[in-house]
Amino acid sequence: MLRIGNGNEPESLDPQKATGVSAGNILRDLYEGLTGIGPSGELLPAAAESWHWRADGRELRLQLRDGLRWSNGDVLSAEDFAAGLRRLLDPATASGYASLFAAIANGEAVIAGRRPVSALGVQADDARTLRIRLDRPLPNLPALLAHPAAAPIHPADRAGDPAPGARIGNGAYRLVEWRLQSHIRLQRNRHYWNDRQTSIGEVRYLPTEDLHSELKRYRADELDVTTSVPATQVPWIRRTLGAELRVAPYLGSYFYGLNLTRPPFAGNRPLRQALSLAIDRPLIARKVLHDLAMPAWSLVPPGIHDYTPQVPGWAQWPRAQREAEARRLYAEAGYSAAKPLQVQIRYNTSDDHKRIAVVIAAMWKQVLGAEVTLVNEEWKVFLQHRRARHETEAFRNTWIADSDDAFGFAEILESHHPRNDSGYADAAYDALLQAAAQADDPAVRRSRLEVAERQMLDDAPILPIYFYASKHLVKPRVEGWHDNSLDWHASKDLQLRAP
Amino acid sequence: MLSRAATRLLTAVPTLFVLVGLSFFLMHAAPGGPFDSERSLAPEVEARLNAQFHLDEPAWRQFGRYLGGLLHGDLGPSLQYEGRSVAGLIGDGAPVSAALGAVALLLALTGGVALGAIAALRRDSALDRGLMLLALLGLSLPSYVVAPLLILVFALALDWLPAGGWDGPASVLLPAVALALPQLAAIARLTRGALGEVLAAPWIRAARAKGLPERLIVFRHALRPALLPVLSWLGPAAAGLMTGSVVVEQVFGIPGIGRYFVQGALNRDYTLVLGVVLFYGALVVTFNFLVDLAYGLLDPRTRPT
């Protein structure tokens, strides 16, 4: 039996409705998409054995394997996958992931409720062929189809909502028991097409909301894999459990947003740049996060498919030069020792957010002489304030990739994006993104996005701080664990060495 | 006695009503809603969810709807846990919390009264000082320090008990001790203080003067009235123990309902929070009622004439 620490209790295991990392981990065991992600993060055939783009890139035709079955033995057909996508975009489902697939023909209209769900450009030509038509280019559609939100839906589950955990799946495992806040138990699915390759018979996911407790349970040998490790414990973990700590780059960005709609940041680019320059990112990554993160000077993390990280030149400057330039810009922005900047850093309750805010406040104070107040808010209040942009000045922000694509990062600073918490409104930036979205040529798309990010970084509506890393403790008896940038680890790809 | 019990139960209804009303409007006054998240839903999706749970209606209307549901025994659906009812969540968690709380209560009561009585009888001896120092330690260490220490010693160093989870009797012990310790210490101090006072009271002096054996004096005459402050303490303490402790549940990973008070409030799961608040309120009312009954039994002087 494999026991996995899984962070928060999943709020839902409905593949189309569930959001959040902990639900995703389980759903990838319970459902298999048309495509899949291999142990090292590579795109692989899954329920579909092959797929082909039409020459113009506006239609994807997928060929399903022969003899696919649901976990209850029923025959699985292409129509079940089509139904899953329709349900995902159906406004009645109110899915948080619907927008990922908005490029499917009529997708926008279906999500908005202007067209019926049946108008969606998804069609099962026969039991083993699925056709997806697009309104605009979506080159990473095959990778997106590996997302649990694109999971198929069993005919019996289409009418109403079955009880939590009672849905029928098609993955390598099926759910046999869900005790809320205690454990979720999965057993191998004998009807899975590749079941003979599955090695572990039973998997238990345990909620571990307190990382310090999780670490203790791991040490007491009650867990084989942890969801994370507490940052402050890392030096100790490296000393005592060193080989079991698995750290890998993860497609996520941690940055500070600056509210551009209010003073002091509205219309004061030198000030924003000064604050950015005053932050010693390598020091934060090394001393605060103990090398469980990479220092960031840009929004899009390295390792994103078909993209070059946009690192500004000053990233390599020695400390004295960087700080001198920060002070020069600070003065240019109209501040001095006699008239110091008074600024708030707003962050939501969390140990790591707190530690980073304390350190950045000290840097701004010690390099520039700014007077920094820390404002710690409870999560929902923080979200409300961040979105409303009435009270925020500098605030903690995060973006985690849904797929391996730079556009997903770039678009959060588009003028009308719901997550544009900085209120960045730059016509040139919007135009570049628009051009990238419409580009059929991947090289054009890429260059548009790179230019856009360079311009945006120079404008400093956000201050990148670090790129996330996934971090797990994995017992030596767990074999087949490979680090990958999506942090996806399917139980079917793991083996347990006999004790 | 019966009429008194009847009034107690009658006043329970307005008590719970005030409780629910206060909680409801405080909750709704708090900024943010159940569907705010890091990812931020599209406005039309959020609007649809709000409409689905009637969160788009004015607060007084939602309150009316909620009360209407209550009359039918319906606590509503959880807003955070998709497809789950509040009654179901409480039904799953409450037995766990109650089992853990009962064990902790038993530990706290027997241990606390025994230690307090021993200390009072051996007043100012080395034993008394030692016990009271221990009780003080129990009171001065927060449970989030005690719980990890218990795990470090008994689960990691000695490997006697599991470090967490809710899986068989062995897994009850450490969390129950962590939960009981502060209550045990408080009860020990209360018992010692009250018993000390009673032992010095005139009627005990009189009993001593009559030459009654000390054992008889303590158990027949002194202990009963000395337990009155403990009883007062016990009512709310018992309800608190039964509904679990956020810290202990979090540190030991126990599927009780204590977490819902905090998590529900932080996640703006209005219905879940109201459900557990109501449940807690009902328990407190019940325990206070029982304490009142016990008060009358233990101290005949408070019996209404």
Added chain:
Amino acid sequence: MKAGAFGQPAVAVPAMVLLLIVLLAAIGPWLAPQPFDAIDFDADWAAAPSLAHPFGTDDLGRDLFARVCVGGRLSLAVGLVSTLVSLAIGVLWGAVAGWFGGRIDALLMRLVDVLYALPFMFFVILLMVLFGRHWLLIFVAIGAVSWLDMARIVRGQTLALRRQPFIDAAIVSGLGSTAILVRHVLPNLGGVVIVCATLTIPQAILVESFLSFLGLGIQEPATSWGALVNDGARAIDATPWGLIFPAGFLATTLLAFNRLGDALRAALDVPGR
């Protein structure tokens, strides 16, 4: 209060200890090598105690001695202020309810029941959420909730007192109800009240620390013993000094308060001795 109570060693020793701790909290930050919120970016962080940093440094390289002193100010203030609030309300409430009985008792105690039935943490969390994080709010919230225990216990004791012969004697001698309450009942509650108060001070300090555990305590870079103990408890394997020093101060303070309470009761000759 009897003159000379403070002359007795049982009272004087814990009182001196508390005085020293208060003094340290007051002037300590000036003795510290660096301000409580300053970070030395070039030094090693989470450093063990040394001459430069007698209590070591925390995981962000801040001087722990300065932080323990500053944290002590807040914890002591929370303990004292909220206990005063709790004493003032609780004793009056409980004594009036227990003494007058009948409808007054029923009304007062029903109110206490209602407040009791509100889960405290939930109540405090909502207050924090509604009004933001402010140290004054922490005082008020803790004080406003901790008087309930006091009121109940005092009422119980008053009920018992009411049946005592010396009260009957006072009634027979023609004293008014209020006069008896003030002259005979309240003074005789001393023992119970002092025991309760000594239990309330540590409780209030602990409640503050629980708020810190939930991340609802005092705003960084300010701190409290509770917040420091919380941080320390998490990293106990790696940096034990982070727990030992603040926890030592916390425990010593609570111990001293309790000792002082017990000794005062003896010295003041509250009935029952």
